[in-house]
Amino acid sequence: MKNSFLMRNPSTLIFLTALAAFTIVVTLLSEAFGLGLISTSFVKTLGKTLCLGLVAVAMDLVWGYAGILSLGHFAFFGLGGYMIGMWLMYERTRDIVISSMADAPIPPTTDEITDAIGHQIFGVVGSSEFPLIWAFADSLTLQLVLVVVVPGALAFVFGWLAFRSRVAGVYLSILTQAMTLALSFYLFQNDSGLRGNNGLSGLQNLPGLEAVPQEVVSIWFLWASALALGLGYLLAAWIVSGKFGSVIRGIRDDEARVRFLGYSVEGYKLALFTLTACIAGIAGALYYPQAGIINPAEIAPIASIYLAVWVAIGGRGRLYGAVVGAGFVSLVSSWFTGGQAPDIPLGFYTIKWVDWWLIVLGLSFVLVTLFAPKGIAGLFDLVSDRKWPNRHGADLGPDAGALREREASE
């Protein structure tokens, strides 16, 4: 047990314990299973925050560890949401259509039902035909596979083209921005097949489970999100703890040197970029059913920039930093922009947080980058330093024969 993975990585154990405790406390305080102190909408906010934590872990892997500043990971997040949204919307519309047609004197044929569903879903963009990309929308299994496959495939193709040409640094960031911008523009079109700027809606209703109240569904999603975050965190911690982690940190610090050691830097970047896109897709697939709606504005370039800001403020290069940053900044952000923060009247001017929040966020990003590059996670160092002084191998005491760091920490 002493040599098990969790024992060698105490921060992972602490994180998973804290996550489990958080989930239990929220469940006990929820309307569905406990005291009812937390409203259903806030449970959903917390569940969504866990999904944001998961996509932040992915971002930290690709940026904090491998040094690839991708400003396009929210595109993968959004695609995951679209993939699950297609099934949710199709199934629910089908249920509605079937029940409304049940009273008809002649039972409807399959074609009639399909036409009616198409009319319901695509009427808003002036169409009733199912586009080709909806071919698997009636199968939950296939759409769940697509949640991983579609973002993964896009990341693979994009990464293959970009990394093979040795695009790196700020140029790569710009390319990823261009990718997410192009994708959102494409989805804004009515004939993109995903309902243009209307997006997919009604995702909070689970087909076949209409009888289950939203209080309960919200807790289910909270559990699912917590489970996904826990597993994703474990996977990421395992990846960075071994030699693979060594290599990607090497790539971050000195790409050329890694190449001369015989490692194919492009292959590693591509593998990691694709993997993190898949993780982002899963996070998105859990996020949007809790949000209830997804539209192309969700994958606008600014969303991916927020993601980078969360990870930077939380502390990049360590996984819990990313989760803490995503959780803290997104919750504070929704508090300020949700109109809950009280306005500050200055007499001549009233500070409305809805308008000023972005400026506060931008300023804190600049300040963190300049003065606290370790981010919020740097605060954890203060605690752990007190317990395990990081003396860089120097003597613990003034005497030459005193204990050395390694003996003392055993």
Added chain:
Amino acid sequence: MSTLLEVSGVSVTFDGFRAINNLSFRIGTAEMRAIIGPNGAGKTTFMDIVTGKTKPDEGRILWGEKSLSLRGMSEARIAREGVGRKFQKPTVFEDQTVHENLVMALRNKRGPFAVLFYKPTAKDLARVEVLAAEIGLEDALWRKSGELSHGQKQWLEIGMLLAQEPRLLLVDEPAAGMTPAEREHTTNILVEAAKTRAVVVVEHDMEFVRRLNCKVTVLHEGAVLAEGRLDHVTANQDVIDVYLGR
């Protein structure tokens, strides 16, 4: 002795400047060679060409018994073929421990999936211990390499190079910034390595080259000016004119 690396008629031009001009060079499978030459003679560019960092405009670079062409291979592929390189400035991964640096350099499978599921075997760990002892860092295995002194970083890089088990070592100014005792140790490591593999040392310091006691190639303006024992080339009038005389 069979030839390990044969470079013939290689030229490379940067923006009209001919950095390497019809250069030919060959080295055997177990041989030490020192390359000297004034600044801008093309010593580092030569290393860049062999390791694949710079693509030559023309010429052939043949490798090993099967005479594989290294031209057009990626840096990583060339490194896997057995060309190891040490840079002028010590470049180790400063954020990682000496142990991690050495494990990363050990000759093992380099693919992402093999590395993901890699677990160090007892043999690998023993090899790391041996290497650390050889480079005098056995007590510093768990320290971050960024904390090491300049000389220790140089050694760590040499250790990583040995861990790769390359057939050809390209070493750029290994003794720069070292104390006399450290130089002595470095010389011993290199001479030892040259018993089983080819070692090419680029060095400015004549005293260091003399200690290596090997064949010397003098580069000038991207081409070979003279080749032979150190005493022989230093007596050469051309060499005196372009290099030693100034």
